[in-house]
Amino acid sequence: MKTSLILTTILAFAAMNTLFAQQTDNQRIPTKGFAVHEAHGHFQPYEFTRHAVGDNDIQIEILYAGICHSDLHHVFADWGAEEYPMVPGHEIAGRVVAVGKNVTKFKVGDYAGIGCMIGSCRQCDACKHDLEQYCEEGAVMTYHGIDRFNDNEHTQGGYSTAYVVAEDFAIKIPENAEIEKVAPLLCAGITSYSPLMQAGVKKGDKVGIAGFGGLGHMGLQYAVSLGADVTVFDITDDKRDDALRMGATRYVNVNNPEEMKGLERQFDFILSTIPAKYEPVQYLKMLKLDGQLGIVGLPAFRNMPSLTVAELVFQGPRHVFGSQIGGIKETQEMLDYSVAHGIYPQVEIIRADGAEIDKAYQNVLDGKVKFRYVIDMSTM
Numbered sequence: 001m002k003t004s005l006i007l008t009t010i011l012a013f014a015a016m017n018t019l020f021a022q023q024t025d026n027q028r029i030p031t032k033g034f035a036v037h038e039a040h041g042h043f044q045p046y047e048f049t050r051h052a053v054g055d056n057d058i059q060i061e062i063l064y065a066g067i068c069h070s071d072l073h074h075v076f077a078d079w080g081a082e083e084y085p086m087v088p089g090h091e092i093a094g095r096v097v098a099v100g101k102n103v104t105k106f107k108v109g110d111y112a113g114i115g116c117m118i119g120s121c122r123q124c125d126a127c128k129h130d131l132e133q134y135c136e137e138g139a140v141m142t143y144h145g146i147d148r149f150n151d152n153e154h155t156q157g158g159y160s161t162a163y164v165v166a167e168d169f170a171i172k173i174p175e176n177a178e179i180e181k182v183a184p185l186l187c188a189g190i191t192s193y194s195p196l197m198q199a200g201v202k203k204g205d206k207v208g209i210a211g212f213g214g215l216g217h218m219g220l221q222y223a224v225s226l227g228a229d230v231t232v233f234d235i236t237d238d239k240r241d242d243a244l245r246m247g248a249t250r251y252v253n254v255n256n257p258e259e260m261k262g263l264e265r266q267f268d269f270i271l272s273t274i275p276a277k278y279e280p281v282q283y284l285k286m287l288k289l290d291g292q293l294g295i296v297g298l299p300a301f302r303n304m305p306s307l308t309v310a311e312l313v314f315q316g317p318r319h320v321f322g323s324q325i326g327g328i329k330e331t332q333e334m335l336d337y338s339v340a341h342g343i344y345p346q347v348e349i350i351r352a353d354g355a356e357i358d359k360a361y362q363n364v365l366d367g368k369v370k371f372r373y374v375i376d377m378s379t380m
């Protein structure tokens with residue numbers, strides 16, 4: 001009798017556990033997206049689940065996802081080994097469809113965005129200074145990351161229908177924003193905005209934008225809005241008209257020696273967004289003596305440019321600094337500033353379709369994109 005009671009209790013407990021596990025599983029968020037299953041693979045429909053909406057989380061129905069050049073680097077394993085299947089995408093704009101019980105920043109129906117990171121320790125020096133991207137324990141990346149705050153889940157990105165994120169790492173998108181153009185601001189926008197702020201660019205400054213792609217065309221617009229006199233550098237003539245239309249005073253084709261004359265010691269600040277091999281010292285020499293070179297472009301490891309100590313010594317008090325996206329607080333500032341000033345990327349909207357994404361990647365590789373592809377996830 002006693003044995004059977006214990007057995008019954010154990011069985012009841014096991015059944016409860018199974019029930020609990022099922023409930024937890026049921027609360028996971030079914031998500032459809034597009035993944036590559038190997039480096040250089042094609043995009044294919046892929047179904048997976050995201051963790052349940054926790055007390056401090058929001059669930060976003062993704063409306064638009066930008067295609068960033070770094071998505072290509074991850075898909076191609078240009079920056080080291082990657083895990084597959086991989087759903088890329090860290091430029092995400094959508095609608096809040098569920099909120100946890102402690103959430104105060106969002107309500108259901110609001111627009112919300114996600115950029116490159118979705119978590120950090122919140123305790124270290126970097127986190128306390130609103131620089132979560134440099135978290136001493138590592139920021140959790142929106143995809144190709146391990147989410148140590150959610151059972152070490154392998155993170156998957158925004159080429160998908162839904163995302164669950166802590167409200168602190170979601171960005172509020174103003175209701176009057178041009179929502180189909182917002183997604184690229186969450187990476188291309190903040191990555192070019194932050195170094196302009198760090199350099200203290202102001203009215204009348206001479207600014208150079210090296211590399212006129214997704215990042216460069218945002219950097220140009222921010223620099224112009226700050227009142228700077230902006231020169232754009234790129235390797236072809238194809239984008240000259242676009243640069244002048246967006247407010248550049250000069251466009252330089254760096255492959256034309258005539259156009260490269262007379263540029264030494266001219267600039268207060270140059271932003272390098274170049275994603276390929278180049279000579280950084282060429283741009284250092286264009287700076288005034290106390291000028292600054294901010295570097296945000298990150299080429300593939302095999303094409304990584306370098307600066308020698310000798311070059312730095314000979315360039316004297318010119319400053320070089322690197323910059324990686326921006327913290328959450330600055331990302332919110334950037335987004336509010338962009339919407340208030342009508343600064344948006346120039347986008348080409350594509351359907352949520354594997355072959356369309358493959359084609360867009362090829363065009364980015366061939367330098368044919370003007371200037372950002374955005375996937376309309378509502379067409380999935």
Ligand SMILES: [Zn+2]
Nearest residue numbers: 068070187188
């Ligand atoms: Zn990016």
Ligand SMILES: [Zn+2]
Nearest residue numbers: 121124127135
């Ligand atoms: Zn930290």
